[in-house]
Structures are given as C-alpha cells and as structure tokens.
Amino acid sequence: MIRDLTSDDIEPSLAFFRDLPEEERIYLRNDVTRREIIEERIRKMSTGNCLRLVAVEEDGRIVADGSLESEGFAWKDHVAELRLIVSSTHRRRSLGMLLARELYLQATNRRVEEIVAKVMRPQEAALKVVKRLGFVEQAVLTDYVKDTDGNKHDLIIMRCKLQDLLDELENYISLSDWQRAR
Ligand SMILES: CC(C)(COP(=O)(O)OP(=O)(O)OC[C@H]1O[C@@H](n2cnc3c(N)ncnc32)[C@H](O)[C@@H]1OP(=O)(O)O)[C@@H](O)C(=O)NCCC(=O)NCCS
Numbered sequence: 020m021i022r023d024l025t026s027d028d029i030e031p032s033l034a035f036f037r038d039l040p041e042e043e044r045i046y047l048r049n050d051v052t053r054r055e056i057i058e059e060r061i062r063k064m065s066t067g068n069c070l071r072l073v074a075v076e077e078d079g080r081i082v083a084d085g086s087l088e089s090e091g092f093a094w095k096d097h098v099a100e101l102r103l104i105v106s107s108t109h110r111r112r113s114l115g116m117l118l119a120r121e122l123y124l125q126a127t128n129r130r131v132e133e134i135v136a137k138v139m140r141p142q143e144a145a146l147k148v149v150k151r152l153g154f155v156e157q158a159v160l161t162d163y164v165k166d167t168d169g170n171k172h173d174l175i176i177m178r179c180k181l182q183d184l185l186d187e188l189e190n191y192i193s194l195s196d197w198q199r200a201r
Pocket residue numbers: 043101102103104105106109110111112113114115116117136137138142143144145147148151
C-alpha cells in the first residue's frame with residue numbers, strides 16, 4: 020500500500036532507515052536513524068510544503084519512502100525537490116516509479132510546475148532513475164557536499180517539468196505489469 024506518512028509511523032520509519040546499507044546512508048542529507056529527525060519530518064508535512072509517502076507491506080513494514088518538498092519561499096513556490104528511497108529487498112520492481120507517480124499526481128493539485136532532484140556523484144542508481152524519468156542535468160557543483168564520513172562529492176542538480184514527468188511515467192507504467200494494478 021502506498022499512503023501518507025503518519026505520526027504512527029515513527030518506529031517503522033526508523034526501522035526502515037536503520038536497515039538501509041551503511042554505504043548508502045552516508046549519502047542521505049539527514050541522519051534518519053535519529054528519532055527527532057523522523058518526528059521533524061512528520062511535523063513538516065503539516066506546513067503544506069512537503070508531501071511524503073511510504074510504501075507499506077501487509078505486516079506494517081515500511082519498504083519505501085518518497086517526498087516532494089518545496090522550500091516555501093514565494094519566488095520558488097512552483098519548484099519542489101524529489102527524494103526517493105526503496106529498501107534494498109524491494110528494488111527493481113517499479114516501486115520507485117510508482118511512488119514518484121503518486122507524488123507527482125498529488126503535486127499537480129498544488130502550484131508545483133517543476134521538480135528538481137539533487138544527487139551526489141556516487142549515487143549511480145539514483146542518477147539512472149532520474150534520467151529514466153526524463154530529468155535533465157542542469158548544473159554540477161564540484162566537491163560541494165560532504166557525505167557523513169566527511170568525503171566531498173560533486174552535487175548534480177537535475178530538473179524536469181512536472182507534466183513531462185507524468186507523461187513519461189504513464190508511458191512507463193502502461194508498458195509494465197503495473198497497468199493491471201491501477
Ligand atoms: C534509486 C531508487 C529509489 C530506485 O528505486 P527502485 O524501486 O529500485 O526503482 P524502479 O524499480 O522503479 O526502477 C525504475 C527504472 O529506473 C532504472 N533503474 C533503477 N535502478 C537502477 C539501477 N540500479 N541501475 C540501473 N538502472 C536502474 C531502470 O530503468 C528501471 O526500470 P526497469 O527496471 O524497468 O529497467 C533505489 O535504488 C534507492 O533507494 N537507492 C538508494 C537511495 C537513492 O539513491 N535515492 C535517490 C535520491 S533522489
């Protein structure tokens with residue numbers, strides 16, 4: 020099931036992030052193994068600047084987390100940033116694509132026109148997914164960010180129009196088995 024993150028999801032959300040391989044967690048912006056970070060994420064959803072969805076197994080386990088967040092400054096209200104994480108046991112089953120599609124559909128009801136994705140150079144799978152979705156590289160900030168081990172990496176800023184993403188996803192889903200699950 021794909022649904023909103025709620026205040027009842029603190030423990031399953033912590034379990035999901037703590038289960039991610041250490042070598043992937045070092046590229047995440049926040050230390051999502053800390054309870055207060057998860058609580059802050061849930062609080063942020065009520066500001067209206069953040070959509071956050073989770074994919075949940077029948078036993079209540081969270082297996083994917085996705086968000087679209089606008090910085091909330093008036094001059095950038097039409098731009099939101101995409102973040103997606105799928106549990107390593109559930110990858111390559113189109114879950115990332117489905118989560119992205121749900122976020123975009125919800126974003127069309129807001130003022131969002133463009134989506135950006137910021138990816139560190141070593142996040143190769145993430146780069147492939149966003150390119151597959153139709154994002155185009157907009158800028159590279161050399162050695163701009165540090166992973167949690169303190170190593171610097173290039174930050175690649177990718178950008179795409181919301182409507183183009185939805186068209187691409189409809190095309191992807193109509194060619195896959197997920198067509199039957201809609
Ligand atoms: C990036 C990530 C979210 C993808 O999730 P996913 O559910 O496995 O992705 P999907 O199954 O929806 O893949 C969709 C398409 O993206 C491409 N893709 C996905 N993972 C890929 C990989 N490891 N290598 C190459 N292409 C890949 C493929 O074209 C795939 O379509 P196909 O399986 O029909 O060929 C997941 O790998 C992840 O959580 N990575 C770690 C965190 C991260 O880097 N997040 C991105 C920050 S925006």
